[in-house]
Amino acid sequence: MSRRTAGHLGSAVAGVEWVAADLATGAGLAAAVDGMEAMLHLASSPTRRTHEIDVLGTRRLALAAGHAGVDHLVYISIVGVDRVPFGYYRHKLAAEQVVAAGPVPWSVLRATQFPEFLEELLRGASRLGPVLGDPRVLAQPVDPGEVAGRLAAMLAAGPSGRIEEFGGPEVLRYDEAARAWRKARRSHRPLLPVRIPGRLGRELRAGGLTTAATPTGTRTWADHLADTYGGTGGR
Numbered sequence: 001m002s003r004r005t006a007g008h009l010g011s012a013v014a015g016v017e018w019v020a021a022d023l024a025t026g027a028g029l030a031a032a033v034d035g036m037e038a039m040l041h042l043a044s045s046p047t048r049r050t051h052e053i054d055v056l057g058t059r060r061l062a063l064a065a066g067h068a069g070v071d072h073l074v075y076i077s078i079v080g081v082d083r084v085p086f087g088y089y090r091h092k093l094a095a096e097q098v099v100a101a102g103p104v105p106w107s108v109l110r111a112t113q114f115p116e117f118l119e120e121l122l123r124g125a126s127r128l129g130p131v132l133g134d135p136r137v138l139a140q141p142v143d144p145g146e147v148a149g150r151l152a153a154m155l156a157a158g159p160s161g162r163i164e165e166f167g168g169p170e171v172l173r174y175d176e177a178a179r180a181w182r183k184a185r186r187s188h189r190p191l192l193p194v195r196i197p198g199r200l201g202r203e204l205r206a207g208g209l210t211t212a213a214t215p216t217g218t219r220t221w222a223d224h225l226a227d228t229y230g231g232t233g234g235r
C-alpha cells in the first residue's frame with residue numbers, strides 16, 4: 001500500500017496485490033486492510049505534514065485495521081525516538097503510542113539508521129565543500145534488508161505487545177563513517193568538525209541513536225560502501 005498505484009513500478013510484481021491509499025485522508029484504507037490477517041506499517045512522511053500522516057494517519061490505519069479484524073499490526077520506528085529531541089522522532093514516538101493504545105494486537109521494531117540515509121546526511125553535510133559534522137556523534141547503520149527480515153520474523157511470531165530494537169553490527173563515530181565514505185568515493189574533501197550544541201548534541205554523542213540490543217544485523221557500513229562504490233569500502 002502507498003499513495004501511488006502499482007504503475008510506477010513499470011508492471012505488477014508477481015504475487016503482489018497493490019492498493020493505493022492515503023494515510024492523510026483515510027482514502028483507500030478500508031480496502032487496503034480488508035481480508036488482512038497481519039500488517040506491517042512502514043509508511044512515514046518525515047518532512048511534510050508529519051503529525052497528520054504519521055500520528056493521525058497511524059490512528060486512521062489502526063482503527064480501520066481494528067474494524068476489519070486484523071490480528072497483528074507491526075510498526076517500524078526508530079532507535080532513539082524516546083531520547084533524541086528531533087521533531088520527527090516526537091511524531092514517531094506518538095505513533096508508537098497510537099499503535100500500542102489501538103484496537104489491534106501489536107509489535108514495534110525500532111531500527112537504527114539505514115546506510116542510504118547516512119549517505120544522504122553526508123551528501124547534505126558536504127554541500128559547501130568540506131564534510132561538516134560533529135565527529136563524536138555515534139551511529140549504527142543497519143542494512144534495510146536485514147531489518148525487513150527481522151520484521152518478517154516478528155510478523156510470523158505474532159503480536160508481542162513489546163518494543164524491540166535492532167541495530168547494525170558496529171557503532172561508528174561520525175568522523176569514522178565520513179572518512180570511510182570519502183575514501184570509497186575517492187574524494188579528498190576535508191572533514192570540518194562542527195560541534196552540535198545543547199541537549200541534541202549531548203544525546204547524539206552519548207549514543208542516543210544506537211542500541212545494545214542483540215541480535216544485530218551483520219552487514220557493515222564498509223559492506224554497503226563496497227557494494228555501492230566498488231573496492232573495499234574503506235575496510
Ligand SMILES: NC(=O)c1ccc[n+]([C@@H]2O[C@H](COP(=O)([O-])OP(=O)(O)OC[C@H]3O[C@@H](n4cnc5c(N)ncnc54)[C@H](OP(=O)(O)O)[C@@H]3O)[C@@H](O)[C@H]2O)c1
Nearest residue numbers: 002003004022023024042043044045077111112113114117
Ligand atoms: N531511513 C532510515 O534510516 C530509517 C531507520 C529506521 C526506521 N525507519 C522507518 O522505516 C520506514 C521507512 O523508511 P524509509 O526511509 O524507507 O521511508 P521512505 O522511503 O520515505 O518511505 C516512506 C513510504 O511512506 C509512504 N507514504 C508517505 N506518505 C504516505 C501517505 N500519506 N499515505 C500512504 N503512504 C505514504 C511512501 O509511499 P508513497 O510516496 O508511494 O505514498 C513511501 O513508500 C519509516 O517508517 C521510517 O521512520 C527509517
